[in-house]
Amino acid sequence: MADLSLADPLWKKSTSTVGLVVTTDGSLVNVMAAEWTYFVAKDPIMVAVVLHESNWTTARIAGLSEFSVTLCSEAQAGVADFCGSFSGADVRKTSSEDLSLRDPVVISTPWVADGVMALECTIERRVGLPHYTMVIGRAEHVHGVRESAPPLVKHDAMYSLGDAISRRQVTVGAAQLDHGLRVCAVCDPHASREAPYEVALLGDRGEVVAKQSILPDEYGDLDCFLPVPPVGPGPVRRVAVSRAGYDTGFATLPSG
Template structure:
């Protein structure tokens, strides 16, 4: 079992006046999200400790930084702070047993590295080896420590990266441990629209990739039942859609109107105009 957050039912919330307002927070609400699982390894003398960290992720692209968030019970906290380094393997779907095992025992209880399921790769830059078989393994030097009320985040810069001999899919946590399925296909256009000047209507949208003509059809549907064709337009550089169009009617008539955007192979999308959500 991976380490759990302490249960808490009250969390301070702040309104405009700055006063704390108690709010009921369901216990372990964070388990409703999806997280990646990392195996953190740190060398200490002639030994190596390995543990599971459910909160392990990238936090910067260039330079490449990763973060692991550890609970007060984690022995690795003191090891990372004393050595100034760690290695991190983001688990693959082939490693649920290792992830469970490495999160169930402490180094203070037993040496987990004696398991034959745990194989280490030789580090190139730091002294801490990395666990083989993951999606990616990274040798990191500690750049920043961020204390939170309970947990602590350790931010490391990846100085060496190790990829597996074949592409592997990640292991994810969503309550239990899961593998990823087939990619989800987007089926609908999502569109928004805004008047950016007295006579300019800006329309932005995304939609599934298409095999046919790469164009978007835009229509204004007024509140009094008029349909105004705003033409067909090509995609932007990355396949999404952003265009400024001459406003075909007076701005005063936009209240309650809608913009419709269409693309072949997808359900049309609609946007509200002249509606305040406040």
């Protein structure tokens, strides 16, 4: 298998949703696709769109104080492809009958319907990047329903979201503190909240130095402090954490 190079189109290996960014100069509304659309703050909600210098949207948004962005549903794969394949400088994209624009509530820019959600944003900040501008918008209003449509997923090609991953193994980490060990672990979120984690401290030869059953926290995770037995066959080298129905996870402690 050949090694990746920084000259490869690495971004095609990343996975994202797709945004439909709408701008208006008061008379002409334009929509472009932006897979580089991310939430970047929660309180207040802020969303960033990253726009290449060659896009008409990039030139237009430089003189604007607002935009709207719709996170596409899987039903919008065609619209996303279309709005990302042609420039508003050449074709009036809003003429497509597959694109449904709605009136805004707070700002003056319409938003594209039928997505997972649509955000009316005022522009908070612009960050210059090589050949790109990141435009950060503050969400002023959201359109959507709680039981939202499945998202469109971009991973080079476009996909529907797959099944949630069910994990078969506990994943564990531990830290040596002054008088004991802090042990943290996660397991499949579907595991029963009543099922305890079984924590075993292992010595040099893999022998069990101490063990304890501990109930998960409110998130279903393990986060505990275990005093290390003052006398015993030797130092604790590894921590094993198991849970009924899942493979045991291990953490190694630094020696010395």
